[in-house]
Amino acid sequence: MSAAVHRYLLIAITGLPLGAFLVLAVLAWWGRRWAERTISTVVTLAFGLATVSALVLAGVMACGGERVLTVSAGTWSSPGEYRFDLLLVGDRLSISFAVLTALLACIIGVFSQRYLHREPGYLRFYLLLTLFGAGVEVVALAGDLDLLFVGWELAGLTSALLISFFHERRKPVEHALRAFLTYRACDVGLLAAVVWLHHTTGTSTAGGTAGFAAPAATGNAVLIGVLLLWASMGKAAQVPLGGWLPRAMEGPTPSSAIFYGAISVSLGPYLLLRTESIWAGAPAVRIAIGVVGALTVVHVALVGRVQTDIKSALAYASMTQVGLILVEIGLGLRYLALAHLVAHAGLRSVQILRSPSLIHDYHHLERAMNRPLPRTGAHLERLVPGPAQGWLYRYALERGYFDAWLRDHVIGGFVRLVRRADSLDDRWAQRLSAGRAPARTGLADRREAVTAGHGGSPGTRRKGQES
């Protein structure tokens, strides 16, 4: 098969979902209403074709003995010496992840046709699913870390927007904000790593089978590795930043399945696998990855045991497995980690998709067994000494005190300090305004609108609204 066909197949994996998103988004902006079936067909078709493209490409590469396929889709910008290349790389790692993403997105698209039937946000869901899929495919196939960052950000944004899918309730909105803040704080690590890599090696582009160039100095490799670990901790919900994940289950079940059971939480380990060539020569980074993964495993294994709803329990189960994958990456078990990642994504998605039918499934199982299901965890009661059981139970209920620590001491203290400084700043401005009485509510744009909203005449109100 010619190089041109390879090129089109690789571009199609990211281009098809992105194209579907653009078509739906532009028509939605202009107020065009499509039937539910049309929307879901466009999306599932795009992901279906992307899956076929990825599978065909994988088959062709396997038959031809090609290990790496690099395709340039052009240069986005090149001011001076700096270049931003739209480079896509297909290898065993990236194609596997691309197939997994496209296939799961296609399945979720089909599943959601009925699950979200007549849901007011039907189009919104499919738009965000498509953008997420496109973003993840960019992350999977990016041959340039700058480009990877683009997909990374898109995945984070769509994740937060889908958590707040049921936007009329306050809790999903607050949880979406929490997830986005965590993502954004960790994205600093990825961008800083890309910039520092570019600075130390002159490029952030993958070259052939060797992957990304590693900095010559070990110190730089350690710094970049730690920054990449920090970036992956946010998406992978690792300790102590993982508090957002159980809360993220407020979104619709299909999105929870693909985001927090499968793809989104796997982006963290995937980033570390993708960039292994950069930090492989720095043992300190390996140790750090392993320690973070191990701590997460221990913590969430405990906390997960006291969860009383199935989606939270599954969220903690996801975090446990992702933690284990990080341990495997830390130990250098690259292919085991990839196999674990793919298997976990598939299994967990199915579990989450089945979770709304849990009670039905339990009844079915109990009828088949002709007795109640046995209680789990009895072995722990035998193994753990009595006094420690109470402490551990409290620890698990309080989610390891991480949330309270972050809220009250880290974020809370910082916010109080900044607000105090802001108050002083405002007082200074008030003094310079000749000390006249502050009139915070007398703002120009608000005045008439407030009147309109509180008993103003219909005419006044319309005038405000048409503004």
Added chain:
Amino acid sequence: MIALVPLPVAILFLSVSFVVARITDRRAARRTAVACATAATALSIGLSLTQRFAPFTGGRIGGLVVVAVPDGPARHVVTVTCVVGLLVVAMSPLASHPPATLAGVLRLLAISCGFLAVRHGGSAAVLWSLSAWLVWAELRRRDGDDGLDRLFAVYHVPSVLLFCAGTVLTATGSREVGTVLVVLGIVIRFAVVPVHGWYPRFVERAPMGVVVVFGAAPIGMLTQLELLSTRLPASFAHEVALLGGLTAVVAAVFAVVQNGARRALAFLMMSQTGLITFGLGGDSPLAASGAVLTWQASALALSGFAMALAALEARRGTLSLATPGGNFSRTPRLAVAFLLCGLAAAGFPLSLGFAGVHLLVHSSVVEFPLLWLAPIGAVAMNGMTVMRCFLTLFAGSRSHSGEGDLAPLEAYALTIVVGTLLIGAALPVIP
């Protein structure tokens, strides 16, 4: 230098401003202003395109070079200014933007275009003073007895004096001292920390249209770019960059904790200005390109963000960020435009802002080994602020006050801005 394309645009804005000032009906005044801004935008694009097919070779008038369009970083500034003007006049709430205020907005736009038309130290000083005086007069005209006009004057009189004194000194031979004074004048107007005290209150209390047009005027950016890149020692330019980086981070931190939507917007705008100042102080052409591109993206995106906020405020009243209290389904297109503009301002991928911020960040690591994390941190926190504003203002509540989605004029202007931001991301034109 005299540029021919911005000249008719400036004249158009100025002449229509007098017409608008005489119209008593607010809707008619706004329609006239929108028509004027549309014509100005079309004129700026049309004349620039004409120049491509029938190039004007240039000439000289009294020692001044005459060109068709401003060159270098200022090439697209006139079009950006016109689009910002179109957005502002189309989305200004009628209640807070009577014809006199709209006329003031058009005059500020005329000043911005006039600055691009005649690039000369003396004219820059005059236009600088005029724009400050116009805003001060608008603040005086308001019936709010909150001392905002006084606060504005406390900061802007020194700013104008420093700018003018610097211009005179530069013209009389004391180039370095003069340039330092001019830059200090610009720094006050850019609300760089610690001389930012006027800005949060100005954004909180002044009509949003005036805030946006005054903030988006390219005078400070282009003057500073010229001065820092040509006349100043690198050490002073680096100190200016340091102040810019500090402002970007401090303002971003302040923005993310605010409970008032307008105050959050003020710090968000300050943070963006800090980023631009940071880039302008850099030595490399990459930093300057990043700064100018960030200015273009910020001018469009922050204008869209601010005017969407003003439109929502006009529909709903006082906006608080303390708890989520909006309903997305009532205003879906306004919400989407608000989010897209905000994310573009925060340098989110697939928007024009990403191109500018990306260049800024990459150039900073070479020039400022100790400060290169500042723009990254500022950009990350600005994204948090935008998302917090979006989620708290457009989600979290079943109830609503019956507010409607975008009116046709608003949809028209926002479509142009959002389209420009997205198309600009796909095909970035690096200055």
